[in-house]
Amino acid sequence: MRTAVILLSLLAVAAVPGSVLPQRNVASDPQAVVRYFVQHPELAPWMDRLSLFNVYGSPWFAAIYLLLLVSMTGCVLPRCARLWRESRAAPPPAPRHLSREPEYASLTTAEPADQALETAAAALRRRRFRVRIVGDEVRAEKGYLRETGNLAFHLSLLVLLVGIAGGRLYGFEGRVAIAEGSSFTNVSAEYDEFFPSVWTDVEGLEPLSFTLDSFDAEFETDPAKLGEPRSFDARVSYESEEGSGTAQVKPNSPLDINETKFFLTGHGYAPEVTVRDGTGAVTFSGPVIFLPSDSNFTSDGVVKAPDAQPVGLGFQGLFLPTAATDGRGPVSAFPGPVDPQLVMTAFTGDLGMSDGTTQSVYTLDTTNLEPVLGEDGSPLRQPLAVGETMRLPDDQGSLTFDGVSRFANFQVAYDPGKEISLVAALLLLGGLTTSLVIRRRRLWVRVTDTAPAEGFVAVEVAMRSLTRRQLPAGDLEAVSLALRGPDTPNPSPSTQTHTQEPNR
Amino acid sequence: MTWDLLSDNLIYSAIAVYVLAMLAYAAETAARVNRGVEVTAEVTAEAPVAVGAGAPAAAPPSRVAPSSSTAGTPGARVGAVGSSLAVLGLLLNLAGVVTRGLAAERAPWGNMYEFAIVITMTAGATYLALLRRQPVRDLGAWIVGAIVLTLGLAVTVLYTPAGDLVPVLDSYWLVVHVAAAIISGGVFTVGALTTILFMVRQRHDARAARLGRTRGRYAAQLPTADTLSRVARGAHVFAFPIWTFAVIAGAIWAENSWGRYWGWDPKETWAFITWVCYAAYLHADATTGWRGSRASWFALAGYAAFVFNFFGVNMWIPGLHSYAGV
Numbered sequence A: 001m002r003t004a005v006i007l008l009s010l011l012a013v014a015a016v017p018g019s020v021l022p023q024r025n026v027a028s029d030p031q032a033v034v035r036y037f038v039q040h041p042e043l044a045p046w047m048d049r050l051s052l053f054n055v056y057g058s059p060w061f062a063a064i065y066l067l068l069l070v071s072m073t074g075c076v077l078p079r080c081a082r083l084w085r086e087s088r089a090a091p092p093p094a095p096r097h098l099s100r101e102p103e104y105a106s107l108t109t110a111e112p113a114d115q116a117l118e119t120a121a122a123a124l125r126r127r128r129f130r131v132r133i134v135g136d137e138v139r140a141e142k143g144y145l146r147e148t149g150n151l152a153f154h155l156s157l158l159v160l161l162v163g164i165a166g167g168r169l170y171g172f173e174g175r176v177a178i179a180e181g182s183s184f185t186n187v188s189a190e191y192d193e194f195f196p197s198v199w200t201d202v203e204g205l206e207p208l209s210f211t212l213d214s215f216d217a218e219f220e221t222d223p224a225k226l227g228e229p230r231s232f233d234a235r236v237s238y239e240s241e242e243g244s245g246t247a248q249v250k251p252n253s254p255l256d257i258n259e260t261k262f263f264l265t266g267h268g269y270a271p272e273v274t275v276r277d278g279t280g281a282v283t284f285s286g287p288v289i290f291l292p293s294d295s296n297f298t299s300d301g302v303v304k305a306p307d308a309q310p311v312g313l314g315f316q317g318l319f320l321p322t323a324a325t326d327g328r329g330p331v332s333a334f335p336g337p338v339d340p341q342l343v344m345t346a347f348t349g350d351l352g353m354s355d356g357t358t359q360s361v362y363t364l365d366t367t368n369l370e371p372v373l374g375e376d377g378s379p380l381r382q383p384l385a386v387g388e389t390m391r392l393p394d395d396q397g398s399l400t401f402d403g404v405s406r407f408a409n410f411q412v413a414y415d416p417g418k419e420i421s422l423v424a425a426l427l428l429l430g431g432l433t434t435s436l437v438i439r440r441r442r443l444w445v446r447v448t449d450t451a452p453a454e455g456f457v458a459v460e461v462a463m464r465s466l467t468r469r470q471l472p473a474g475d476l477e478a479v480s481l482a483l484r485g486p487d488t489p490n491p492s493p494s495t496q497t498h499t500q501e502p503n504r
Numbered sequence B: 001m002t003w004d005l006l007s008d009n010l011i012y013s014a015i016a017v018y019v020l021a022m023l024a025y026a027a028e029t030a031a032r033v034n035r036g037v038e039v040t041a042e043v044t045a046e047a048p049v050a051v052g053a054g055a056p057a058a059a060p061p062s063r064v065a066p067s068s069s070t071a072g073t074p075g076a077r078v079g080a081v082g083s084s085l086a087v088l089g090l091l092l093n094l095a096g097v098v099t100r101g102l103a104a105e106r107a108p109w110g111n112m113y114e115f116a117i118v119i120t121m122t123a124g125a126t127y128l129a130l131l132r133r134q135p136v137r138d139l140g141a142w143i144v145g146a147i148v149l150t151l152g153l154a155v156t157v158l159y160t161p162a163g164d165l166v167p168v169l170d171s172y173w174l175v176v177h178v179a180a181a182i183i184s185g186g187v188f189t190v191g192a193l194t195t196i197l198f199m200v201r202q203r204h205d206a207r208a209a210r211l212g213r214t215r216g217r218y219a220a221q222l223p224t225a226d227t228l229s230r231v232a233r234g235a236h237v238f239a240f241p242i243w244t245f246a247v248i249a250g251a252i253w254a255e256n257s258w259g260r261y262w263g264w265d266p267k268e269t270w271a272f273i274t275w276v277c278y279a280a281y282l283h284a285d286a287t288t289g290w291r292g293s294r295a296s297w298f299a300l301a302g303y304a305a306f307v308f309n310f311f312g313v314n315m316w317i318p319g320l321h322s323y324a325g326v
């Protein structure tokens, strides 16, 4: 047990740094580790070598819990064997001095000795003790379930490990942002981010596709909590091998298609724009996802029209659902689309999209681009309301802000070990509760004197707890009562009750 | 008056009544400490004699209140008044929680202010329930003191007007998970304070045995170390499965809203640390040689982790749970 205490303490201490330092595999802020490297250029690489940015996946963390599980198994299996033997053998013999037991009574009964033992045994069986009569004593024990619970609890930790491993080895996680009206097909290439495990069947993802038909969000308008989100609601129509249909996806209520689950975890705006090039032809049209940068959904985004003639066009700027300005420039004052505005700067030139390198759809590589300048010589930047158009000088093209749609972020998860973990958790909870609630105890009845008085037999009853909790009331009394009989006068009752806690 | 205003007023009244209860308890303790040194010193000195006198090795039942010899004294009467006031404070606290729920039209544990006013309720209820069966009135001043402190923080630093929840929190797993966390938190609070009193008493006893005389008049009139350790262990054993359930319910809820049941988010991590510390406590308490004050340190570490999770993680560590609203 000392080993368990030490290893458990180690485990607790080892879990701390991961909650204080930024972690690679923790969802909250993926950029945090990168920032930490920038802020601590000397220290960070060393810390990285010690896995301090991936504590819960680190070898030393694994070493602790694996050691713990190994030592636990080594401790528990022999106890399983012992419990098995104990539950089949007779309860152990009575100690010589029953009066030293924590609960004790001596009494006399009018029944003959073997009859008295039978009576006591019957009373104990009614109270669900395991009972044997051996010679002049009754041996009884109850509460084996306590040990069973304890073993179930400890072994459930191994089951839990299997469940966790299932997810870690075969599952995957992914993220994808989808604008209203757009569709998604479940192949790894369509994800914005895709994190497979070692043995994920990447080619064999669940065949399904869905379209985001609409997305609604509501925000608090009460000034005290202005702008707090109140409800999100995505409506999708999906097709899968199991059939097709429509579904409503909300926080805490994912779209679940044969164990692949789509959770709504975020949302934002996708302004609809039309870009015309110098020849007047439409080279881009549709919603463009802008990433929110604050809680009022001031959003950044880019629009790319690489095929525009005579020269490629790119736009970069802000979308503001409720336009306002503060000291530093335009910002949004409320997350809902009260007064939507698009504030874009235009660039011309080669967008670098034909040379085969992959580019983020959310940033514009401006190295080979020229900013379009306004009449005053500074970059042209024009706030647009819905329906307005920004025309570039010299007939280089235009951008029209057609309307506002939204996009939804989906976190996608497939974890085939989940059910196993759930079973383990239930086993853990049930076993733990059983082992803490049930009180295992032994009780003995012994005939000490067959003729203390004419027609009487003297009997001792004693009971001992095998756990550190107090004995429950009633067992000893029930046996005593059965022996005395309800209306037999008891010539010399003497009952002592100790409430001492036995040491095991 | 609107429900939320009524709720606020009830919480303020609860604080006032709890303060009075605390004063009454403190007065009782002061009275006992002042008159009781010789009396209690005698009792401790006598105990070994009684055992030596041939009674079975068992110590005499420690259920009897050590203060029973002083029952009926003015000090004890003040203490009884303290308990009545604590009950009244608890009822006001409960009413404040219920009206808060009516104001927000949901289970009233959706932000830190609400966690605070509910956890004081579960801590107070645990203490008063214990008091019916165990001689632990000495705990009263400390429990009620902790309650006053928490409620004070709640109405000043943590206060948020009643309102709706952000959508992720709108789940019945929230109700289940947080309710379990708060109940076990209340019981853990009682367990931790009892553990501290146990350690105080135990040190005092050890010193008395070594030096043959007692200093520390406060420690001398506490319930026996045996009683305190039994009460503390009982509280921890009761709360631990509930805490385990809270963690499991939290994992199920996380699976429901984020698609993974465990992600080592700081809140989850500290719940895990709390759990592991208490598991270490239970093991230490079952290890010969570690039982007693050495095991107690693990329980206190568990409680420290719990409190840090409640205050520290929400306020200082960014994570997915931080939207709980200070």
Ligand code: HEM
Residues within 6 Å of the ligand: A001, A003, A004, A007, A008, A068, A069, A071, A072, A073, A075, A076, A150, A154, A157, A432, A435, A436, B276, B279, B282, B283, B286
């Ligand atoms: C080195 C490995 C371990 C050993 C040798 C071990 C052994 C034991 C034993 C003998 C008990 C019975 C104590 C009693 O009846 O009071 C016990 C209880 C318990 N164990 Fe373990 N265990 C180990 C690992 C673990 C682990 C990894 C956990 C969970 C984190 C754990 C949690 C518990 C709990 C909660 C109890 C109940 C305590 C009680 O009944 O008072 N054990 N353990």
